[in-house]
Amino acid sequence: MAARFKMSRKGVGQLLKSPMVEAEMLRRAEVIKDVAVALSPVYEQGPHAGHYKDSWETDSTSRGGKNRDRAVAYVRNTAYYARWVEYGTERVHAHHVLLRAAQMGGRNQ
DSSP states (O other): OOOOOOOOHHHHHHHHTSHHHHHHHHHHHHHHHHHHHHHOOOOTTSTTTTHHHHTEEEEEEEEETTTTOEEEEEEEEOSTTHHHHHHOOSSSOOOOHHHHHHHHHTTTO
């Protein structure tokens, strides 16, 4: 005899906002952050050597997403020049630290 399943939209919504899902999102964000720290370039001759590498942080909320109805976690770098390191400029090539960390960080973790 085949099993039957009836989905509850309300139940799925509660699951997506649950502390359990938020904790898992934060755990995955921490893994990505650790990879980003390892990949971060350090310009030793600069006045702020290691600042970019030390500026990674994570955060999570249960009110994320387009409709603010699900748990999400964020990985960001607070250095003011992080955008230029990630995407590059006309003089400096792009490092794509966060992109590579997200691609590598979610594997088998």
